[in-house]
Amino acid sequence: MNSHPNHYDIVIAGAGFSGTITALALQRSGFTVCVIEKGMHPRFAIGESSTPIADMILRSLSAQYDLPWLYDFSRYGSWQQSHPEIVCGIKRGFSYFKHHPGKTFYTDADHSNELLVAASVSDSMSDTNWLRANFDGFLVNKIQQYGIDYFDNTGIISATRTNNQWLFKMSRQGTVSSAQASFFIDATGSGILADQLFGVQSSAAGFLTNSFAVFSHFDQLPRWSSLLEQKNISSNDYPHDPDNSALHHILDEGWAWALRFNNNRTSWGFALNGENPSFQKMTTAEIWNTIRNRYPDIDQILSCGSLAQQPGRIIQSGRLQRKLDHGYGEGWLAMPHSIGFVDPLFSSGIAWSLAGIERIVKALSENKGFGEPLYDQLQQYEYRCFEELKLIDKLVAGCYKTMQNFPLFNAWSMMYFTCTILYEQRRLNHQPVGYFLDADNLDVQQIVHATYNDLLKLTEQDTISSKHIAQFTNTVRQRIAPFNTAGLLNPNSKNMYRHTVAVM
Numbered sequence: 001m002n003s004h005p006n007h008y009d010i011v012i013a014g015a016g017f018s019g020t021i022t023a024l025a026l027q028r029s030g031f032t033v034c035v036i037e038k039g040m041h042p043r044f045a046i047g048e049s050s051t052p053i054a055d056m057i058l059r060s061l062s063a064q065y066d067l068p069w070l071y072d073f074s075r076y077g078s079w080q081q082s083h084p085e086i087v088c089g090i091k092r093g094f095s096y097f098k099h100h101p102g103k104t105f106y107t108d109a110d111h112s113n114e115l116l117v118a119a120s121v122s123d124s125m126s127d128t129n130w131l132r133a134n135f136d137g138f139l140v141n142k143i144q145q146y147g148i149d150y151f152d153n154t155g156i157i158s159a160t161r162t163n164n165q166w167l168f169k170m171s172r173q174g175t176v177s178s179a180q181a182s183f184f185i186d187a188t189g190s191g192i193l194a195d196q197l198f199g200v201q202s203s204a205a206g207f208l209t210n211s212f213a214v215f216s217h218f219d220q221l222p223r224w225s226s227l228l229e230q231k232n233i234s235s236n237d238y239p240h241d242p243d244n245s246a247l248h249h250i251l252d253e254g255w256a257w258a259l260r261f262n263n264n265r266t267s268w269g270f271a272l273n274g275e276n277p278s279f280q281k282m283t284t285a286e287i288w289n290t291i292r293n294r295y296p297d298i299d300q301i302l303s304c305g306s307l308a309q310q311p312g313r314i315i316q317s318g319r320l321q322r323k324l325d326h327g328y329g330e331g332w333l334a335m336p337h338s339i340g341f342v343d344p345l346f347s348s349g350i351a352w353s354l355a356g357i358e359r360i361v362k363a364l365s366e367n368k369g370f371g372e373p374l375y376d377q378l379q380q381y382e383y384r385c386f387e388e389l390k391l392i393d394k395l396v397a398g399c400y401k402t403m404q405n406f407p408l409f410n411a412w413s414m415m416y417f418t419c420t421i422l423y424e425q426r427r428l429n430h431q432p433v434g435y436f437l438d439a440d441n442l443d444v445q446q447i448v449h450a451t452y453n454d455l456l457k458l459t460e461q462d463t464i465s466s467k468h469i470a471q472f473t474n475t476v477r478q479r480i481a482p483f484n485t486a487g488l489l490n491p492n493s494k495n496m497y498r499h500t501v502a503v504m
């Protein structure tokens, strides 16, 4: 028997959705858990666009850990039926529109400057954009309803380990208290705490992608589809309303996301190439205004809305790419988003985090005594996370290399869609779930690697002719052919894909 009043099997730091869903699944598996959050909910958080993979994992976690209410959040329709008060948005898929500096948006009958990839067949079956302040706040209430101890506004000052037990010293508004636990999970969404407690460093070393973001939330931004209508650009061929999707505006310097919620709020941000020297000496406002001044339609949209109360300002990140040197150690592990991050392009973060919850809870549940076999599994977990980051990094880095050349962007991005469809198929076929985005599929790895090298050679040339672009597109088409169940790069589709999620 342990006599410490705050003694738990597992202490989790961080009450984002990763920390809270992990806490719930662990408690349902028989562990005593507490969650420590340094801030206070409802709080602003970025990372809002979910995907079919995220939805599949939510459904699976709901069934496996007897959390029936979690299921409803896996589709827009059931979310609206059960929890209309928790704000979210419809996300039917991905939409991309290429803008050229100094010009208003234009395209042609072949949709040369557009790419729309639908994931779901209807609004009610669709994925969602999560208003994190609402959704994460709901989850924090849930853990407390389930009897999980929750300490907010609380920072961990120190962690000492003796006889396989952690003793955490914590501070809440100057009052110091302590908690004891056998195991610790870092769900803080950055590498800072792992460095502070365990001396494990986080860095951008080895990443191919180099980007940063400036972003906020806005109220009353006009719909992109209304602007298209004003320009007499037909949306008849579109598989979905682009505003009901993860809407991307592709720029020469990077890209913008517009994620709309159903309360007239929009998450808007620019993810920009960090190698561009002109940004390095600019303030956040100067960067924001420079992009607006270069792209008239973006300026028009942003000039019509107002900053939302939360967060109430434009936020600039540092370089987004980061990776911890280790994802676990004696008596602790880090959740995926604490281990590392690449870039928001392709919205892989939520799904990757949920995939991490699946693995972590399984590993801990199979090793309740926290003995040696757990560490074999954690070693694999760390290796997998690192391999997955490497794949995501390459997929994203290729996109940044092609943002000035939309046909190339279009062709290269099919690598991501191929990986995601393969992974979805594995899950839907109830096959053993391998690495996220099929990062352990050697055939896929090989084609991504070979095609990335082709892309590098091509983009290093002074001029890229339309013949080269056609050749590259054809190479991608041939390489993905064995896996291409969605008609990707079929010339007849003209960049409009009606339904890519594998259907069983």
Ligand SMILES: Cc1cc2nc3c(=O)[nH]c(=O)nc-3n(C[C@H](O)[C@H](O)[C@H](O)COP(=O)(O)OP(=O)(O)OC[C@H]3O[C@@H](n4cnc5c(N)ncnc54)[C@H](O)[C@@H]3O)c2cc1C
Pocket: 013, 014, 015, 016, 017, 018, 019, 036, 037, 038, 039, 045, 046, 047, 048, 049, 050, 154, 155, 156, 187, 188, 189, 190, 193, 213, 215, 269, 317, 320, 335, 337, 338, 343, 344, 347, 348, 349, 350, 351, 353
């Ligand atoms: C600019 C940007 C855009 C993104 N867009 C998308 C997207 O569209 N789709 C997508 O899938 N993913 C996206 N992501 C990734 C997404 O943000 C993450 O996958 C997601 O937030 C992970 O959730 P989490 O709960 O692990 O961490 P977080 O959401 O970061 O939550 C961590 C929690 O820990 C708390 N905390 C921090 N430090 C401490 C501490 N020392 N002690 C206690 N608590 C602490 C924080 O206050 C916070 O509440 C984006 C990321 C960025 C940077």
